[in-house]
Amino acid sequence: MPNEIKLGDKPDLKKDFPIPSFDDWKQQVEKDLKGESFDKKLITKTYEEINLQPLYTSNDIKDLPQINNFPGFENLLRGNSASGFIGHEWEIGQEYNQALPEDLNEALCSDLKRGLNSINIVLDNPTQFGIDADQSKAGEVGKDGLSISGVRKMQVLFKEIDLTNQPINISGGFSALPITLLFTAYANETRTSLMNIKGSITSDPYEYLLTKGNLPISLNQIFDEMKLATELIIKSNSAIKTIGVSGLPFNNAGANAVQELAFTLATAVEYLDEMISRGLKTDDAAKRIKFTFGVGSFYFMEVAKLRAARMLWSTILEAYGVAEENRKMFIHCRTSKFNQTFFDPFVNSLRTTTEAFSAIVGGVDSLQTNAYDESFNQADDFARRLARNTQIILKEESHLDQVIDPAGGSFFVEKLTDDVANAAWKLFQSIEEKGGMLKAIQSGFVRDEIAKIAEAKKKDFAKRKSVLVGTNMYANPKEEMMEIAKPDLNGIYKKRVEYIQKYRVNGDNKKHSSILEKLQNIADTKSYDIIDNAVDAFLEGASLGEVSKSIRASAEKGISVTPLEQFRLSEMFEELRIASENYKKKTGSKPKVFLATMGPLKQFKGRADFSRAFFEVGGFEIVYPNGFATTDEAVKSALDSKAQAVVICSTDDTYPELVPSIVKGIKEKSKDIKVILAGYPKDQIEEHKKSGLDDFIYLGADAYLILRTLLNKIGAIA
DSSP: OOTTTOOOOSSHHHSOOOOOOHHHHHHHHHHTTTTHHHHHOOEOTTTSEEEEEEEGGGGGGGTOOOGGGGGTSOOOOSSSSSSHHHHHHHOOEEOOOSSHHHHHHHHHHHHHHHTEEEEEEEEEHHHHHHHHGGGGOOTTTTTTBBBSSSSSHHHHHHHTTTTTTEEEEOTTTOOOHHHHHHHHHHHHHTTTOGGGGOEEEOOOOOHHHHHHOOSOOOOHHHHHHHHHHHHHHTTTTOOEEEEEEEOOHHTTTTTOOHHEEEEEEEHHHHHHHHHHHHTOOOHHHHHHHHEEEOOSSSSHHHHHHHHHHHHHHHHHHHHTTGGGGGOOEEEEEEETTTTTTTSTTTTHHHHHHHHHHHHTTTTTTTEEEEOOOTTOOOOOOHHHHHHHHHHHHHHHSSGGSSSSSSTTTTTTHHHHHHHHHHHHHHHHHHHHHOOOOHHHHTTHHHHHHHHHHHHHHHHHHHHHHSSOOOBBBBBOOTTOOOOOOOOOOOHHHHHHHHHHHHHHSSSOOOHHHHHHHHHHHEEEHOHHHHHHHHHHHHHHHHHHHHOOOOOOOOOBBBOBBBOOOOOOHHHHHHHEEEEEEEHHHHHHOOEEEEEBSSSSSSHHHHHHHHHHHHHHTTTTTEOOSSOOHHHHHHHHHHHHHSEEEEEEEOOTTTTTHHHHHHHHHHHHHOOTTTEEEEEOOOOOOOHHHHTOOOOOEEETTTHHHHHHHHHHHSSOOO
């Protein structure tokens, strides 16, 4: 054969296998596409407005100077450490929202023996406010977080836990000064130096503002408190981070990766400026910042986002004159709540696994993998263990801790990282031009920009262009709704109120007089002296609410904005499934759809299977007959089934004959029954509508709208 390739005695890959050029490859692809557009068919536009190419080559990265650096150096694109996770393992964290210190202590003691090596504590809203339980109300105390007020309960919380063995992370809400002072008092009580404690006790006022819609005190007061908390940690020579910058409000509102990154960086710059203006050294403040990002299911985009984040933050700090060793970005990641589902909840664990994988490959410093039922339940031992073991398997069995920047050098990842960085930098500069992040929030710019992307995501999800398995595709019709274990908030409230009231009256008059004197000193003090007075007051028995009230005695009122809508993408279809379940409880059966399968099996099966899956995601019961030879048989069976909707399933060629007869037969007996066509034959649409057909289902149809409209018409949903 003239074109036969003969191999020599020794392989010469370059000679034996000629390398085609990119143009050669593209010509072959265009030939295979048979006239269809290369750009439309193979180039994918992301929500970030980035065009993903079907193939990347060295030409795509030849002009990217940042990729020539080594891990741990210069722009930190390839990670904070030269040795990756070797000797610098990522922290395996877990967030806890138990309401009572004794319950949280029990969970912590158990989990620390089973792979947990970083403690993340969330406070309930009254504690974040600096309000004691007896000054709050039932339903708020212990909701979604820990209720704590004094040193004694700190002793209960950390019973048999060595504070120096693992990082302690506490999210303090809009201001962490009160909880920082309480923690310092507890450390003093146990003679534990803050210098030996790692972790974070963070304030993030913009996160609070964006999720709650208001700040209870002025930003000027909040930043004063942030400065005092940071100054305390600096003077204690501690590595504890005090300034939190979270991208979660953006991520959980539907923002794309570029928006989350740009808005987070803009927030960090504003916090940094506020600390510098209050007298802190730039390097000291920069080292105390902890970044948090949500990690979604677009694997490569998330890897690129984290790599771009380190590079951009290093660039920003270089402009501030920060020393190279202090430009490292500490990144905590949390797998996204945005794509968590109520139905088929164990699939959440699969989503979490890929998200954790991308965070680790992206070079995360600390990671929380969500429990599979976290979005609607308080995670129990099993759920926490499953989530925690996801990380442990990625470390111990997949050995992700043994590779250094595994994505480095990938043509695709390096180009995508550059695209994300450039787009985020452009948006960041736009925010700066608008006067900074706060003004961008108050003007509605941040909310409006995210709303555009969130709406696009909802639209694609409704049309099933994007998929959450088990929710808008591949629903399990036999699935039973999970029971949601609701905490006894009234019982928690009574227990906490009883305790704090006894705590207040404990001790003699001399002790109470001393506490009151210190509280008055706190109220009269505006300098760093407030720290020692507050710590002493806590040690003598003052409560968190009393100290907070004294600190903020002259604080002005805070600001309000329209908050970002925090939602899960699956909620729209879950609403339909729950409505169908409630309809069953009310009537004895789910809403029913009858498939009018016309002709032999090969004629109707494709569209009948599609129709069954289409309506199952709305919780409908499906009647799927073997097939009908005549329209009269189909009409009779449909009416006998008592179904609220009939879907005609056959081929485009047979529809002109079948549809008028079936529609007429159904509508003559019951005008309330909806008749729907499986398919969308464009040249027949108007004729079918004239015959009385109600709707069409097909690939790309708005499944949510069709299903909701049907449920509404039968009275299953308002």
